[in-house]
Amino acid sequence: MLKRLADRSCGDCTACCEFIPIRSPELDKPSNTLCPHCLRGRGCTVYEVRPQPCRGWYCGWFFLADLGSEWHPSSSGVVLRPEAIENDAMTVVILRRSAFLLSEAFAGAIGAWVAAGVTVSFERVGPAGHLPAKTEMNGLLAPAIQQRSLPELHKAFSWAIAHIDNHHRWEPDGLTLRTTLAETTNNSFQSRSVTPFAGQS
Ligand code: SF4
Numbered sequence: 100m101l102k103r104l105a106d107r108s109c110g111d112c113t114a115c116c117e118f119i120p121i122r123s124p125e126l127d128k129p130s131n132t133l134c135p136h137c138l139r140g141r142g143c144t145v146y147e148v149r150p151q152p153c154r155g156w157y158c159g160w161f162f163l164a165d166l167g168s169e170w171h172p173s174s175s176g177v178v179l180r181p182e183a184i185e186n187d188a189m190t191v192v193i194l195r196r197s198a199f200l201l202s203e204a205f206a207g208a209i210g211a212w213v214a215a216g217v218t219v220s221f222e223r224v225g226p227a228g229h230l231p232a233k234t235e236m237n238g239l240l241a242p243a244i245q246q247r248s249l250p251e252l253h254k255a256f257s258w259a260i261a262h263i264d265n266h267h268r269w270e271p272d273g274l275t276l277r278t279t280l281a282e283t284t285n286n287s288f289q290s291r292s293v294t295p296f297a298g299q300s
């Protein structure tokens with residue numbers, strides 16, 4: 100079982116309250132749509148009564164001690180899905196094209212995972228209300244990793260992101276924004292994360 104690291108916190112990040120879709124009795128929220136109960140950069144305004152899918156999910160940065168603060172989603176623009184980490188799979192959600200994607204920290208970790216036999220996938224968030232798109236990267240990255248070439252690795256990252264963005268046919272997630280939750284009154288905002296509904300991984 101993944102163990103959450105004590106020194107990690109969401110800080111001003113509210114990424115997963117935006118990009119992940121939620122389906123629950125109290126709240127339906129489409130993909131890539133800011134939750135109506137989230138204040139960007141501050142957190143959840145219904146924390147005490149947040150729906151079940153919002154409880155207990157943390158992105159991969161909370162579990163991987165080898166990843167430094169540069170991986171924090173706020174600054175990196177990258178979120179690691181935690182769902183399959185224990186099964187030797189790593190889904191890297193690229194929220195935006197940040198300088199971090201060109202860093203040695205990013206290339207080093209991706210290269211090490213691929214070399215260790217972890218299945219690495221890149222995921223891109225689709226337009227609001229549409230499911231994300233995911234592509235497996237191992238085959239594409241193998242030659243660059245063999246050559247130990249950082250420029251070739253960067254070229255492969257860039258190609259994969261552009262390929263998804265330009266060629267993927269985004270599918271609607273079928274969700275319509277709906278909430279029965281009332282704002283809590285104590286004004287104690289907290290960054291919180293959410294669990295994807297069944298079918299998202
Ligand atoms: S759990 Fe969600 S809000 Fe917290 S750092 Fe990760 S992506 Fe950001």
Ligand code: SF4
Binds near residue numbers: 144292
């Ligand atoms: S934790 Fe859940 S209810 Fe609260 S802002 Fe995030 S998505 Fe919305």
